[in-house]
Amino acid sequence: MSEREISVSQAVHETQRFILSTHQETLILGLNAASPTGMFETMTGLHDEFGSDRVIETPASEAACMGIALGMASSGMRPIVIHQRFDFAILAVDQLVNQVAKWHFMYGGKLRAPLVVRMIVGRGWGQGPQHSQALHAWFAHVPGLRVVMSSFPQETRNNLYWSVLDDAPVVFIEHRWMHLVKGNVSSGPPTPEISSSIIRRVGSDVTLVSTSFMTVECLVAAKLLAGRGIEAEVVEIITVSPLDVGKVRDSVSKTGRLLVADIGVAQFGVSSEVIFAVLEDGGVRLRAAPVRIGLPSVPTPTGPRASAAFYPTSITVANSVLEMIGASESSKFDEKRTDLELDVPNTRFLGPY
Amino acid sequence: MKPQQSPWVNSDEDVLGLLESMILIRSVEDKIASSYSSAPVRTPVHLCTGQEATPVAVARCLEQGDLVFSHHRSHGHYLSVGGNLVALFAELLGRVDGCCAGLGGSQHLSDLEAGFVASVPILAGTVPVAAGYAWNVKVSKGRSICVSYIGDAVVEEGVFHETLNFAATHRLPTLFVCENNLYSVHAHISVRQPDRTITDLVEGHGIPAVCVDGNDVLTLRSVLEEIVHLVRSGGGPAFVEAKTYRTKEHVGPSTDWHLGYRLESEGAEWAKRDPIAMLENYILRHRSAVSRSRIESIRVGTMKRVEQAWTRAMESTPVSFEYAEEVVFPPARSPHE
Numbered sequence: 001m002s003e004r005e006i007s008v009s010q011a012v013h014e015t016q017r018f019i020l021s022t023h024q025e026t027l028i029l030g031l032n033a034a035s036p037t038g039m040f041e042t043m044t045g046l047h048d049e050f051g052s053d054r055v056i057e058t059p060a061s062e063a064a065c066m067g068i069a070l071g072m073a074s075s076g077m078r079p080i081v082i083h084q085r086f087d088f089a090i091l092a093v094d095q096l097v098n099q100v101a102k103w104h105f106m107y108g109g110k111l112r113a114p115l116v117v118r119m120i121v122g123r124g125w126g127q128g129p130q131h132s133q134a135l136h137a138w139f140a141h142v143p144g145l146r147v148v149m150s151s152f153p154q155e156t157r158n159n160l161y162w163s164v165l166d167d168a169p170v171v172f173i174e175h176r177w178m179h180l181v182k183g184n185v186s187s188g189p190p191t192p193e194i195s196s197s198i199i200r201r202v203g204s205d206v207t208l209v210s211t212s213f214m215t216v217e218c219l220v221a222a223k224l225l226a227g228r229g230i231e232a233e234v235v236e237i238i239t240v241s242p243l244d245v246g247k248v249r250d251s252v253s254k255t256g257r258l259l260v261a262d263i264g265v266a267q268f269g270v271s272s273e274v275i276f277a278v279l280e281d282g283g284v285r286l287r288a289a290p291v292r293i294g295l296p297s298v299p300t301p302t303g304p305r306a307s308a309a310f311y312p313t314s315i316t317v318a319n320s321v322l323e324m325i326g327a328s329e330s331s332k333f334d335e336k337r338t339d340l341e342l343d344v345p346n347t348r349f350l351g352p353y
Numbered sequence: 354m355k356p357q358q359s360p361w362v363n364s365d366e367d368v369l370g371l372l373e374s375m376i377l378i379r380s381v382e383d384k385i386a387s388s389y390s391s392a393p394v395r396t397p398v399h400l401c402t403g404q405e406a407t408p409v410a411v412a413r414c415l416e417q418g419d420l421v422f423s424h425h426r427s428h429g430h431y432l433s434v435g436g437n438l439v440a441l442f443a444e445l446l447g448r449v450d451g452c453c454a455g456l457g458g459s460q461h462l463s464d465l466e467a468g469f470v471a472s473v474p475i476l477a478g479t480v481p482v483a484a485g486y487a488w489n490v491k492v493s494k495g496r497s498i499c500v501s502y503i504g505d506a507v508v509e510e511g512v513f514h515e516t517l518n519f520a521a522t523h524r525l526p527t528l529f530v531c532e533n534n535l536y537s538v539h540a541h542i543s544v545r546q547p548d549r550t551i552t553d554l555v556e557g558h559g560i561p562a563v564c565v566d567g568n569d570v571l572t573l574r575s576v577l578e579e580i581v582h583l584v585r586s587g588g589g590p591a592f593v594e595a596k597t598y599r600t601k602e603h604v605g606p607s608t609d610w611h612l613g614y615r616l617e618s619e620g621a622e623w624a625k626r627d628p629i630a631m632l633e634n635y636i637l638r639h640r641s642a643v644s645r646s647r648i649e650s651i652r653v654g655t656m657k658r659v660e661q662a663w664t665r666a667m668e669s670t671p672v673s674f675e676y677a678e679e680v681v682f683p684p685a686r687s688p689h690e
Contacts, residue, residue, distance in 0.1 A: 053492050059522065064481040064515030071485015074470070095512070098475050099482065106461040107471065108454025108672075109680040143681050167683040194688045 002187045009179040011153035012042040012118075015160045015190050016080065020050050022189075023078065026164060029056035029065060030082035030118075039084055040120070040179050066092035066117070070100050073115040078164055086119040086173070087130045093138075100169045101144035114167045116160070121175045121212070121263060123311070124343045128302035134212070134264040134295075139171045140241035140273070147240040148194070149212045150174040152183040155198065155238060157190035165192050175212045175263065177345045196237075196244040199251070203231035206257040206321050209248050209274055210236050214261035214293070220314035224333055225321055232321065240270055245277045252278055256287035257324050261317055266294030288324040293317060304343040363571065365640050371413065371570050372636065373651050375405040375629050378429045380652075380659045381438070385428075385445065386606035388663070394445050396458030399474075401429040403568075403600035406628035407532050408433035410573035411500060414581040415468070418497040420486055422479035423472035425460050426532075426599070430472070430502050436464040438659070442666030455672030456680070477503065477510040480529075484516050487525035487590075498526045498584045506537035508551055517558040517590070524589035528581060529555070531594045532567060538603045539614040555592045567595030568628040571635065598623040 006014070019026050028046065034057035038044030047055040058065045062083070069079040083089040089096070096117065103113040122132040140147045146168055150156045163170035200215060201222050208218040215236045222232040233251045237243070252258045258278060260271035271292035278284055293312045301307050315335045322332055382400040389398065401408075404426070412433035415421075423430040431441060437452060444451030445459050452464050460474040470486065473479055483501035490497045507513050508531070520527045531551060535542050552562035561583070565576050573595060580591045600620060602609035610617040636643050 059515070059518055061512075061515030061519060063512040064484070064519055067478075067481025067512065067516070068485040068488060068519060071482040072488055073485070074482065075486045075489040077489055094475065095478075095481065099473060099478055104683050105677070105680050106453065106457050106473075107463045108451070108456045109683070110453065110463055110465065111471065112683050114683075146682075162686060162688075166686045168685065192686065194686075196688075 003184040004187060005182050005184050006153050007041075007180055007182050008150060008153050008156050008174070009041040011156040011185065012150070012160060012174065013044060013046075015157045016042070017046060017049070018189050019161060019164050020046065020054055023164070025076060026078045026080065027054045027056065027072070028080045028082060029058050029069060030084075031058055031060060031062075031088070032084055033057050033082060039082065040176065042179070043082070062088055062091035063095055066095035067099060069115050070095065070103065070113055073113045073169075074103065074111050079115045080164060081115065081117045083117065083119045085131050086121050086135060087133050089117065089119045090135070096139075096145070097142050101142045104168070105144055112167045113169045116163045116170045116172050118172050118174060121173060123175065123177050123213070124307070124345070126302045126304070126307070126343070127300065129299040132300040134173070134175075136171070136173050136211075136240055137264050137269045137273075140243070140270065144169070145241065146170040148172050149238055149240060150178060151195070151198070151212075151215070151236060151238050152181060154183060154185045155195050157185055158193040159195060159238060161190040162192040162194040166194070173212065178213050178216070180345050180350055181216060182350055194239060196239045197247045198236045198238060199233065199247060200236050201232065201234040203233035203255070205230045205255055206232045206259060206324065207248065207251040207255045208232050208234045208317065208321070209258070209260040210234060211240065211261075211270060212263045214263055214312075217312070217314040218261055218317055221317035221321070224314065224318045228322075228331065230321065230325065237270070237274065243273065243277060245274055248274060249278050249284055252284050252286070256285065257321075258286060259291040259293065259317065259320055259324065261293040261312065264294055265297055266292050267297050269294050291320050291324060293320060307343055363574070365643055368571070368632070368636060368640060369643065369647070369651065371409055371574065372629070372632050372648065373655060374409040374412070374433055375570065375632065376652055376655045377659070378405045378409070378432050379629060380655050381428060381432060381441070382601075384659050384663055386601070389606035392446070395447060396445055396460070397604045398445065398459045398606065399426040399604050400601045400606070401426050401599065403623065403627065404532055404534060404597045405429055406570040406573055407530065407567050407595040407597060408502075410570050410577050411530055413574055414577045415500070416497070417468075418495070419468055419500065420483070420497060421469045421500045421502070422483040422486075423462070423469070423502045424476070424479065424504060424507075425472070425474035426504065427462055427472035427502070428459070431462050431464060431467070431469050434469050435467045436462070436469050437467070438662040439665045440464065442663050443669045446666055446669070447671055448666060448669035449672050449676070450666065450669035451672070454676065454680075456677055477507045477513045480507065480513050481516045481519075484520045484525055484527055487520065487527045488523065490526055491523065496585055498528055498581060500528045500530060503529060503531050504537065505531060505533040505535065505542055505551065506545065507531070508554060509545060514558070517555065517560055520590040521559045524587070526584050526587070527590040528584050529590065529592045531592065533594050533596050534599045536599070536603070536615065539612060541615070551594050552592065560590050560592050562592035562594065564594040564596065567597030568626045568631060570628055570632055600624070
C-alpha cells in the first residue's frame with residue numbers, strides 16, 4: 001500500500017474527521033473545540049464541517065463536561081473530550097476517577113462509558129508549572145481507565161480510532177512536541193488497532209524503553225551510541241495501562257541492560273512500574289542496575305535556563321547508557337545546544353524515524 | 354417562579370396509588386432498618402424515611418422513556434419509578450441478583466427497565482451525567498426528560514453550577530429536583546449557605562425554579578405536572594425545591610437525636626407533617642368512598658410483598674471477587690482488525 005508523510009497533529013485531525021464522518025454516534029466537546037486556531041491543527045475546520053451538535057464548544061466547565069460526556073457515552077454516544085493542556089483536565093478528575101472509571105464496574109457491568117479524553121502535554125516556551133504537566137501515571141493508577149500515549153502518526157491514527165470504538169474509557173495523551181513529529185502512514189482510512197508497545201529500533205547491547213516524546217530522545221540517543229559501537233534496542237510503550245511489558249522483557253533478556261525514559265516525574269512514575277514489572281518474577285537477569293529517566297520532583301520552571309536543565313534529553317539517555325556499561329567519563333557526550341534551543345522543539349530531529 | 358397547580362383532578366384510585374407507593378418506600382426502609390443489625394447487609398444505607406412524597410409525586414408525572422438519576426439517598430427514587438424490589442434487596446445484600454450484581458450496594462443502584470439510570474454517593478456526581486443523557490435526547494429529538502435528584506448540599510458543589518449553566522445554555526430537557534431536608538450529614542443549612550433561597554440561586558442561571566412543600570404529595574403532584582410539561586415541551590431545564598425532613602440518621606438504621614445537632618422537638622414538629630399520615634388524613638376526610646380498611650389492606654399487602662422480596666433476595670448467591678475482576682472493563686475490542 002502506498003504511503004504518505006504526515007505529522008502527528010495531522011494524524012489526530014484526520015482520524016477525528018474520519019470518525020465524525022463514519023460514526024454518527026461520535027462527537028467532540030471541550031474548550032476551544034470551535035476555536036479558529038484549531039487546537040494545534042488537530043481541530044482545524046471540524047466545527048465548521050460537522051456543526052455545533054457534533055463539535056461542541058463548551059463553557060469553561062471541565063468537571064461538568066466530563067460528566068456530561070459520561071452521560072452521552074452511557075446513553076449510546078461516543079464522545080471525545082478535549083483538553084488543550086493536560087493541566088486543565090485536573091479540574092475534571094472527580095468525574096473521571098470517581099464516575100467514569102468505575103461506571104462499568106459499579107453497576108455490575110450494566111452501564112458503559114465509551115469515551116476518549118484527549119489531554120495534551122505542553123513543553124517549552126515558558127509553559128511553566130500549570131501548562132506542561134504529564135500526569136499519565138495518576139490515571140494509570142486508577143482501575144477501569146485505559147491510558148494510551150499518542151505515538152508516531154501511523155500508530156496515533158489507529159490507536160485513536162480503536163480508543164473511540166472501544167467500550168472502555170480511554171485517556172489519550174498527546175505531547176506538543178510530538179505533534180510536530182512526522183512519519184509515514186498507510187493510504188486510506190485508519191484501522192482500529194491498539195498497540196501495547198512497539199520495537200522502534202533493534203539492538204543487542206541495551207534496552208531503552210520510552211513513552212511519548214522520550215521515544216524521540218531515545219532514538220537520537222541510539223544513533224549517538226551507535227557511533228560508539230553500542231547498539232540500543234528502543235521499545236516504545238504506547239498503552240501505559242493496562243501495562244504489558246512482554247516486549248520489554250524479551251528485549252532485556254537479550255540485552256541484559258534496562259533504561260526506561262518517561263515524560264513524567266520519575267518518582268512513583270511509569271519508569272518505576274515498567275522496571276518492576278520486568279524484574280518482579282526474577283526471570284530476567286540484569287548486567288547493570290536498571291536506570292529510570294524522568295523529570296525531577298520539581299514543578300516545571302518557566303525561565304528558559306531553568307527549564308532547559310529540567311528536561312532530560314537524548315544526551316542524558318546516551319550518557320546514562322555509557323555509565324551502565326562502565327565507559328569512562330571522558331567518553332561521555334557533551335550537550336552543545338544553548339538554553340534557548342532547549343526551550344523549543346529540536347527541528348533537527350522531527351522524523352520520519 | 355410561583356408554584357402553579359394544574360387543574361389536575363385526582364381520582365380515588367390515583368390518590369390511593371400515591372399512598373401505596375409511599376407506603377412501599379416506607380415499608381422497604383423499615384425492613385432494611387429492622388434487619389440491618391442481624392442480616393448480612395454490609396453497605397451504608399441512607400434511608401429516606403419521611404421524604405417519600407417527592408419521588409412519588411415526580412414519578413407520577415413521568416412517562417415511559419423518562420430517565421432518573423440519583424444520589425446516596427436513593428431508595429425512594431428507585432422504588433417510585435418501579436425499580437425491581439428483589440433486585441434492590443439483593444443489591445444491599447451483595448448478591449448476584451442485585452440490580453448491580455451485588456457490586457454496587459445501596460449507594461450504586463441502577464434499573465434501566467424502570468428508567469432509573471444510576472445513583473452515586475459523591476455529591477452532584479450524577480448531575481452532569483443527567484445533562485449528558487439529556488443532550489442525547491435533545492439531538493435525537495426525543496420527548497423524554499431527565500430527572501436529576503439532588504439534596505440541599507449539592508447546590509454548594511461547583512459541578513452543579515457548571516451543569517446548570519450548560520443545561521440552560523443548550524436548553525436541555527432536564528428537571529432538577531432538590532429535596533431540601535435541611536441537613537448535610539450533621540450540618541444545618543444555615544451554617545453552610547447564606548440567607549437567600551435555593552431557588553433564587555438557581556434562577557441566577559436563567560432556570561425557572563419553584564419551592565414547594567415536600568411532604569404534601571398532592572400539591573407536589575399538581576405543581577410537578579406543570580413543570581414536567583414545560584420541560585417536556587422544549588422549555589429547557591427547570592428546578593423544583595421540595596422542603597422536607599429525614600427522620601432517621603444521616604446513614605444507618607436508627608435515629609440520631611442523641612448527637613445533639615438537631616433537636617428532637619424539631620423532629621416532632623415535622624412528624625406532625627408526615628407525608629403518609631397527611632395523605633391518609635386527607636383521604637379519610639375528603640374521599641368518602643375510601644374506607645379505613647381499604648387503606649389498612651394496602652398497608653398489609655405492601656408489607657407482605659416486602660417480606661416476600663426480602664426472602665427471595667436472601668436466597669440469592671453472594672457475588673464473587675472473580676466476577677468483580679471480570680467487570681473492571683467491558684469486553685475489549687480485538688486489538689487488531
